[in-house]
Amino acid sequence: MIKLIVGCKRKAGLSRQQFIDYWKNRHAPLAMKDPQFWSRVRRYVQNYCMPVGTGQFSGTPAWDGAAELWFDSVEEMEAAFSGRQTVEILVPDLANFIELQSAVFLVSEENVIYSGAVA
Amino acid sequence: MIKLIVGCKRKAGLSRQQFIDYWKNRHAPLAMKDPQFWSRVRRYVQNYCMPVGTGQFSGTPAWDGAAELWFDSVEEMEAAFSGRQTVEILVPDLANFIELQSAVFLVSEENVIYSGAVA
Numbered sequence: 001m002i003k004l005i006v007g008c009k010r011k012a013g014l015s016r017q018q019f020i021d022y023w024k025n026r027h028a029p030l031a032m033k034d035p036q037f038w039s040r041v042r043r044y045v046q047n048y049c050m051p052v053g054t055g056q057f058s059g060t061p062a063w064d065g066a067a068e069l070w071f072d073s074v075e076e077m078e079a080a081f082s083g084r085q086t087v088e089i090l091v092p093d094l095a096n097f098i099e100l101q102s103a104v105f106l107v108s109e110e111n112v113i114y115s116g117a118v119a
Numbered sequence: 120m121i122k123l124i125v126g127c128k129r130k131a132g133l134s135r136q137q138f139i140d141y142w143k144n145r146h147a148p149l150a151m152k153d154p155q156f157w158s159r160v161r162r163y164v165q166n167y168c169m170p171v172g173t174g175q176f177s178g179t180p181a182w183d184g185a186a187e188l189w190f191d192s193v194e195e196m197e198a199a200f201s202g203r204q205t206v207e208i209l210v211p212d213l214a215n216f217i218e219l220q221s222a223v224f225l226v227s228e229e230n231v232i233y234s235g236a237v238a
Contacts, residue, residue, distance in 0.1 A: 024230065048230065049124075049226065049227045061227075104181045107169055107180065108167055
């Protein structure tokens, strides 16, 4: 199993809430309706970064969002992003809510050190 | 519940495997032995970024590692990083395997859109 982490800044002009709304309520359902893509996704998590007012973690976050997508292998991930519907509809939809040039793609191996109360 | 994502490059001079070994087998156990820190951690995941040889995700990753740490709240996270043992032992240990100036800290809200086979 591998995990793709995609970090990005939200599209200029969108508020944090507009960015979250679009990503959660428009883009995610679009991904789920793309059979060649979605059949290969084993787990999907969206992380909404937030500004922290005070303290050691204060400041504007480097990213506004971080997506996490699990696939069986690098080959399966590549195949997921190669389908016609994915290339023509799902990937272009990203431009509606993120700054494409800000996107960072990280292919990784996940190691769950400790899993407490969170499922 | 909030989730802290910490991205970083490995320390210059370390191989990818040395970086992973230190983080997994030296730093993680140190974190677990720090009661003021560890008692506040709800879940802890290490992600080892990997170079991909070919295809649309090829190239050197922007980060070598991404840690994910869940806490009950921003306040709990701040408290976790304020303990004496944490400040004097755990945080300084980071310099043994990461390039400190490369570290990116992202406080986020997690939204699990779909959870398949992965626990």
